[in-house]
Amino acid sequence: MNYKKTEIGKNITFTSVVDKKFNTCSLRITMITPMSSLTASDYSVAVNVLSDVNANLPTIAAMNERLSELYGAGLSSSSASRGDLHLLALSASWLADRFALDGENITAEMLKIVTDCLFNPLADENGFNEEIFRLSKKEILDIIDSQLNNKREYAITKALQIAFEGEPAAVISNGTRESAEAVTPLSAYNAYKKLMETAQFDIIFISPVEMPVVAEIFKEKFADVPRKSSNYSFYAPSPLKSAPVVVKEEFDVLQAKIAFILKFDTDDIDAVHLMCIILGATPVSKLFMNVREKLSLCYYCACRMSEFKSSVIIDCGVEKNNIEKATDEIMNQLNEIRNGNISDEELQNALLAIENSYNTFGDSHGSYISWLFDCMCRDEYISPAEQIERFFAVTKERIIKAAENVKLDSTYHMLNKETEQ
Numbered sequence: 001m002n003y004k005k006t007e008i009g010k011n012i013t014f015t016s017v018v019d020k021k022f023n024t025c026s027l028r029i030t031m032i033t034p035m036s037s038l039t040a041s042d043y044s045v046a047v048n049v050l051s052d053v054n055a056n057l058p059t060i061a062a063m064n065e066r067l068s069e070l071y072g073a074g075l076s077s078s079s080a081s082r083g084d085l086h087l088l089a090l091s092a093s094w095l096a097d098r099f100a101l102d103g104e105n106i107t108a109e110m111l112k113i114v115t116d117c118l119f120n121p122l123a124d125e126n127g128f129n130e131e132i133f134r135l136s137k138k139e140i141l142d143i144i145d146s147q148l149n150n151k152r153e154y155a156i157t158k159a160l161q162i163a164f165e166g167e168p169a170a171v172i173s174n175g176t177r178e179s180a181e182a183v184t185p186l187s188a189y190n191a192y193k194k195l196m197e198t199a200q201f202d203i204i205f206i207s208p209v210e211m212p213v214v215a216e217i218f219k220e221k222f223a224d225v226p227r228k229s230s231n232y233s234f235y236a237p238s239p240l241k242s243a244p245v246v247v248k249e250e251f252d253v254l255q256a257k258i259a260f261i262l263k264f265d266t267d268d269i270d271a272v273h274l275m276c277i278i279l280g281a282t283p284v285s286k287l288f289m290n291v292r293e294k295l296s297l298c299y300y301c302a303c304r305m306s307e308f309k310s311s312v313i314i315d316c317g318v319e320k321n322n323i324e325k326a327t328d329e330i331m332n333q334l335n336e337i338r339n340g341n342i343s344d345e346e347l348q349n350a351l352l353a354i355e356n357s358y359n360t361f362g363d364s365h366g367s368y369i370s371w372l373f374d375c376m377c378r379d380e381y382i383s384p385a386e387q388i389e390r391f392f393a394v395t396k397e398r399i400i401k402a403a404e405n406v407k408l409d410s411t412y413h414m415l416n417k418e419t420e421q
Helices: 040-050 060-069 106-119 130-149 151-163 177-181 185-198 213-222 269-280 286-294 320-338 344-358 365-378 384-392 396-405
Strands: 003-009 012-018 024-034 074-082 085-095 200-207 245-251 256-263 300-306 311-318 407-416
Touching (some): 012 213, 012 365, 040 130, 040 177, 040 185, 074 106, 106 213, 151 245, 151 407, 200 213, 200 365, 256 320, 269 320, 286 300, 286 311, 286 320, 344 384
Parallel strands (some): 012 200
Antiparallel strands (some): 003 012, 024 085, 024 200, 074 085, 256 311, 256 407
């Protein structure tokens, strides 16, 4: 992995990756700040506005026309969470300069657009431009409204909110409809200014050739911004409840959903990760082979880890009359691992699944960005090959011990109204 990481300002890191096989360039600017219900919607709307226009391209039509002229370049924003932190990002992609038909410096043009969006937004003392703000706010509201349409993810989100009640991680990254409705052009603009002053910035640039000028441009731009930022920790383990909590809600759904949140307090993350894969992350996992295939108790059943909250998520889609049986069998399969019932084939299948997923590293810009950002979150920069070696060093004994450490915290049931009548 050919990368270079430098600090270009107070808690502002710039990482460049050079891979000559690519024909395009990518840039992601991530602003990291504490998650809060008081700021989530303002931050999300603000960053969404930034990706739509800037002071030199003051309309969406003008922005789209310019991006189209630059061979269909792209510019977007996103809002997500990790641990107890809020991640607000601006992302851009464009054709590498060497493929420009008329010798255009596409990179210079795109950097001008992106830096104008970040440092020279369309705003005045009254806040963001009213028309652009209104459209961006509607986009965030539409995203919030659409979250219920994905019933599976909604059930998981509700389970996480129950498990992390009272913690920042319980806040949805875009906020609630009520909080988003309350955002104004001025409150969003003030949120933007606060991000510029206090957020931790992680900038990752992917290109086919070395371009040190990109880091220099951002260094110069940030030199004029007063900074009071902190270096935030992504790890925020959630305490286990004194007794498991079960919450049930009724919806107009044909298929019931169950989401379980379990918590652990071990530092052996690699062992927990392998445990999750053996339990329910592949088509040959215990949950898939037993709960779904052998016993036909669910339509799907999967397991994954939330590393930075020291939690494990198991979710399934079931018929209402199978909820109790499915729950018992899911916990039984976890107990199988705790009791040491892990075959050599199951362990090898899990390791091969990890190896196959890590071997795709470097195939796309996104794989580089995801890996390097994960390394930043963990404050440990290693290669995918080194991580694979760590997984292959995990013993069955470590996996058993990890499984023993995982305890049920919360369960959420999404039930069918008609079935419940």
